[in-house]
Amino acid sequence: MKRVVLLLAVLALTAAPAAAQDVVKIGQIEAQTGANAIYGWMSSQGTALAVDEINKAGGFKVGNKTYKLQLIALDTRGEPKEATVQLKRLVEVDQAKYIFGPFLSNVFLAVRPYAAEFNGKLLMWGGATRIHDYVGTPGHEFLMRTWNWDAGKNGFGELMVDNLVKTTGTKKIAMLFQNDQGGKVLEDIYVPMFKQKGIESRLDYFEPGTKDFSAVLAKIAAWKPDFLFPGYADSYIYDIVRQATETGQLKKFFLVRGSLGPGLKNKDGIDEYMVYVPKHFEEAEKTDPKVAKFIKSYKDFYKRDFPYDQAPLCSSSCYDHVYMLVEAMKKAGTVDDPAAVKKALMSMTYDGLWKIRFDDKGEAIFNFDVVRLKKGGALEVQHINPN
Amino acid sequence: MTQLVLGQVLNGAIIGAMYGIIALGITLTFGITGIVNFALGEFMMIGAYATYALAERGGLSYPVAVVPACLIAAAAGYLSNKAFFRFTRNNLVNGLLVSIGLISIFESASMLLWTATPVEMHFVLPGALRVGDIGLPKMKLVVFAVIVIVIVMTYLGLARTWLGRAAFAYAQNPEAAMLMGVHTPRLETAVMLYSTGLAGLGGALYASLYSLEPAMGGVYVLKGMEAAILGGIGSLMGSLWGGVILGVIEGVGSIFLPTAFRDAYGLAVLVAILLFRPSGLFGDE
Secondary structure, three states: OHHHHHHHHHHHHHHHHHHHHOEEEEEEEEOOOOOOOHHHHHHHHHHHHHHHHHHHOOOEEEOOEEEEEEEEEEEOOOOHHHHHHHHHHHHHHOOOOEEEOOOOHHHHHHHHHHHHOOEOOEEEEEOOOOHHHHOOOOOOOOEEEOOOOOOOOOOHHHHHHHHHHHHHOOOEEEEEEEOOHHHHHHHHHHHHHHHHOOOEEEEEEEOOOOOOOHHHHHHHHHHOOOEEEEOOOHHHHHHHHHHHHHOOOOOEEEEOOOOOHHHHHOOOOOOEEEEEEOOOHHHHHHHOHHHHHHHHHHHHHHOOOOOOOOHHHHHOOOHHHHHHHHHHHHHHOOOOOHHHHHHHHHOOOEEOOOEEEEOOOOEEEEOEEEEEEEHHHOEEEEEEOOO | OHHHHHHHHHHHHHHHHHHHHHHHHHHHHHHHHOOOOOOHHHHHHHHHHHHHHHHHHOOOOHHHHHHHHHHHHHHHHHHHHHHOHHHOOOOHHHHHHHHHHHHHHHHHHHHHHHOOOOEOOOOOOOOEEEEOOEEEEHHHHHHHHHHHHHHHHHHHHHHHOHHHHHHHHHHHOHHHHHHOOOOHHHHHHHHHHHHHHHHHHHHHHHHOOOOEOOOHHHHHHHHHHHHHHHHOOOOHHHHHHHHHHHHHHHHHHHHHOOHHHHHHHHHHHHHHHHHHOOOOOOOOO
16 A cells, blocks of 8 residues: 555655646736736736637647646736735746736836846736836846837827828817826827927826826916826726816816726717727627637637627737747747747737737837717727738 | 816816815824825726616616615725724724725725726716817716715704714713713714715716726725815815815816826815914804
8 A cells, every 4th residue: 555655655746847848827917807807807818718719629739739728817006016916926937938017117117127037938918008118228138028119100199190180170179197107108109299299288297096187287277278188097087087077177188098987978069089099899890700700709708708808909919829839839939938938929929819029129019099089979990900 | 268267267176176085085084083095086986887887787776876885885995994993992093094995995895896807887867068179078067966965964963962972972072972861872973974975985986977996986086185184174065175276276277287196286285274263264263
């Protein structure tokens, strides 16, 4: 009997490392809850779905080995300190080499110095705007940015502002941002951009946590802007749009972040709500079989309605990116060398929900939609392909 | 500019009334029972989410949902009093510690139940009342009216009824009040029930105007505290006036100064007033 137990113990010990080698760990640090959760929640949803699909299909083959994915998704709640501890856990305890996220700039800036210590041994790809400042710079080879950059010839913000000027003749725009890292990022990008395009702008900040915007909205309305550009988080945009339209002070909105939701909720109070939407899923579901399949898979997996308003944010470090990573591992012929996998990623174009490629710095370029919502709910969708 | 300022005076008064209802809870609990309840914002949060759940998920109409929401907040207040607050009477530090603990418990529980992602109710009463260039949302006017009625009724209830006189007697000298036949433990419980129920009402009204998130109570209890101190702790009408003054200062201040520091304007004025009237504007000298 003792011999049998000993034999089983030896077998278990020898089998364990073999099993561990067949799993590729993906870590994820995104805000799944919290005031800014809109940016991480959908990413975490889509990633889990892709991992499940790949594993259910039997995994993927690299060389002679078949691998499955293990997703360790942690909820940062948008807290930089929490995210730093979580990243340490993922890297040191779970030994994950592929990190999805973060989408929030404040979180990225907090985790960056730690992640940089593992340059070459890690691949971190997130959507945070501040990643733009570091991606492609020496010491940051571990970084890739999974979201379109705002400015430049392929920049969605630049294309949106051009579109705004061309179609509406906007001369004055008021910006209302929260007084935090995200707000400063938008100021850095858009104040010079509006100036360059000949648009007069004013910028007001509000304290994070503000719920009543009536005073600042009244001040802005007195300036008589053509459009209001209200921050970047739906948690505030819902209140801002509601309060602005309820009193009829401001009825035209321009958003490069945030969803269509606040506009739809106040569709009778707005005149125009122009928003950058990586993909307008309601329309794409009818025209693109890949999108229809994704929506069906989502509903089957989560057993709930598809979140059409949040789904566009799956354009960053999400469903497509899991498949893209797997393709890159196959192409690189390794799952253990993040540098080689990155090289493969940089040279490929992935045709999934989005058509994604990376520029020479490692920043994503993908097709997106500009949606104009008019009073009463009429929608106009414009497809833009910077590829 | 005149219209802009006038609009913000009116709007600030309405927002200030929301601070006032929390201030009333603070002033009642502290002024009468000597208990410091910094967790009142959490009872507001409970009232707000309960209203949201009953109206949006439970299918009740908003006015109907408000009543059970207040009762739920009051029930949470009753349990908190029985378990913790009644042991902290006239002990500021213990009251503060219990409050901090309760804030943490209620916020975490709410986070588990609702997640920290904000939720929003549908419009209860859409549209705004327009006077010249000034537009005031109709629902805000209703909220203001409800709060003013509640505060005035509370004032009258305390000033003109036996229960009110008993409460004041208890506040002045609990032992003497007990000897005069006042059932002091029951009175203390009633004050806690009422103040937390009031906070629940504040939350229910808040839910009709703004999006909800678990941490919402923190901001409002600070404002309520400021309003109570500004009006004078123990002064019921002072809590309303304190809130209104605070709201107006924030609103008007935001027109002339950067809105990013809106909370600081009220605090600066509070400090300035306390320099000249340490017991607040309507407090006893």
